[in-house]
Structure formats: C-alpha cells, structure tokens
Amino acid sequence: xxxxxxxxxxxxxxxGVGKSALVVRLLTNRFIWEYDPTLESTYRHQxxxxxxxxxxxxxxxxxxxxxLQKEGHMRxxxxxxxxxxxxxxxxxxxxxxxxxxxxxxRKPRHVPLVLVGNKADLEHARQVATEEGERLAAxxxxxxxxxxxxxxxxxxxxxxAGTxxxxxxxxxxxxxxx
Ligand code: GDP
Ligand code: MG
Numbered sequence: 293x294x295x296x297x298x299x300x301x302x303x304x305x306x307x308g309v310g311k312s313a314l315v316v317r318l319l320t321n322r323f324i325w326e327y328d329p330t331l332e333s334t335y336r337h338q339x340x341x342x343x344x345x346x347x348x349x350x351x352x353x354x355x356x357x358x359x360l361q362k363e364g365h366m367r368x369x370x371x372x373x374x375x376x377x378x379x380x381x382x383x384x385x386x387x388x389x390x391x392x393x394x395x396x397x398r399k400p401r402h403v404p405l406v407l408v409g410n411k412a413d414l415e416h417a418r419q420v421a422t423e424e425g426e427r428l429a430a431x432x433x434x435x436x437x438x439x440x441x442x443x444x445x446x447x448x449x450x451x452x453a454g455t456x457x458x459x460x461x462x463x464x465x466x467x468x469x470x
Pocket of ligand 2: 311313353
C-alpha cells in the first residue's frame with residue numbers, strides 16, 4: 293500500500309488563544325479546560341481527507357518562543373494555522389506580524405496557511421468582528437474559520453467544533469496543492 297502523505301502543521305498564535313485546546317479537540321474530540329500554557333508538544337493525527345488518509349504531524353507551539361525558536365518552527369512546518377481569540381483584539385493584531393515573519397523565513401516559497409478565530413462561543417465578549425477576520429484572510433489569500441474548541445462535536449460539519457477539523461483539513465489540502 294502506498295504510504296500516506298505526511299503534512300507537518302505548526303499552530304501559531306499568542307499564548308491563551310486556545311491553540312492547545314484546538315489541537316486536543318481535533319485529536320480527542322474533547323475539550324480540556326486547563327492546559328499547561330508553557331507546554332510545547334507534537335502530535336500525530338490521521339485523517340481521511342477527500343478519500344485519502346493523510347498523516348499530520350502537529351506542532352502545538354507555546355506562543356512565548358523567542359524569535360530564533362519561532363523561525364525554527366516556521367522552517368519545520370509545511371503549513372500553518374494562525375490562531376487568534378475573537379475576544380482579544382491584541383491576539384488578532386499579532387497575526388499580521390506572524391504572517392510577515394513566515395513570508396520572510398520561507399521566501400520565495402508560497403506559505404500555506406489558514407486563519408482561525410477561536411472562542412466563537414464567547415459571542416458576548418467579542419472584540420473582533422467576523423468581517424475583520426474575513427478581510428485579514430483575504431489580504432493573506434488564505435481560508436478563514438471562526439470556531440470554538442469547546443462547543444459542539446468535532447467532526448460534525450456545521451458546528452463550531454466541526455470547523456476545527458475543517459480548518460486543519462483545508463490546510464492539508466492547501467499544502468498538497470503545491
Ligand atoms: P494556548 O495558550 O493558545 O495553547 O491556549 P489554551 O488552549 O491553553 O487555552 C487558553 C484558555 O482559553 C484556557 O483556559 C481554555 O480553557 C480557554 N479556551 C480555549 N479555547 C476556548 C474556546 O473555544 N472557548 C472558550 N470559551 N474558552 C477556550
Ligand atoms: Mg498551549
């Protein structure tokens with residue numbers, strides 16, 4: 293049997309936006325409220341994407357790395373999930389600089405990415421409008437998802453958590469298109 297394609301995915305975003313919660317949700321279909329924020333881990337995850345088994349290696353960054361570590365992660369990945377928290381404007385403002393650094397590190401290659409606005413369940417505390425996320429994604433020419441690591445059931449399309457899987461799958465497609 294042919295070996296399934298491997299995609300290295302690095303998850304970036306300010307500490308506290310929910311990177312670990314999203315990754316845990318994707319892997320286990322569960323939400324874990326407290327997760328060591330200083331922890332950096334890699335995980336393996338297999339998914340059926342368009343009738344093909346794809347092996348993802350997922351790097352959940354801590355979001356507090358120095359520049360050298362960040363650049364190392366950026367060289368390691370094939371594709372990148374840039375996460376912000378819709379209730380934290382400063383986390384949204386962190387995205388564009390991250391993208392610039394990615395472009396610089398990977399140049400002249402195209403950088404496959406997806407933009408994720410997490411904590412969509414906290415609508416009452418929203419600081420970043422959906423349209424702003426859409427606009428930023430359009431600027432970066434990438435897909436955009438608003439989702440929640442803690443609402444609904446992962447893998448169920450149309451739910452906030454189903455969107456978590458969809459975001460990772462779309463990133464894999466984008467990587468594989470190149
Ligand atoms: P990380 O530093 O980016 O890895 O963030 P964590 O995954 O550790 O999450 C930071 C905090 O946000 C934790 O208290 C989580 O319980 C919470 N959190 C993460 N995702 C969500 C979400 O989708 N909705 C809500 N309400 N809280 C979340
Ligand atoms: Mg974390």
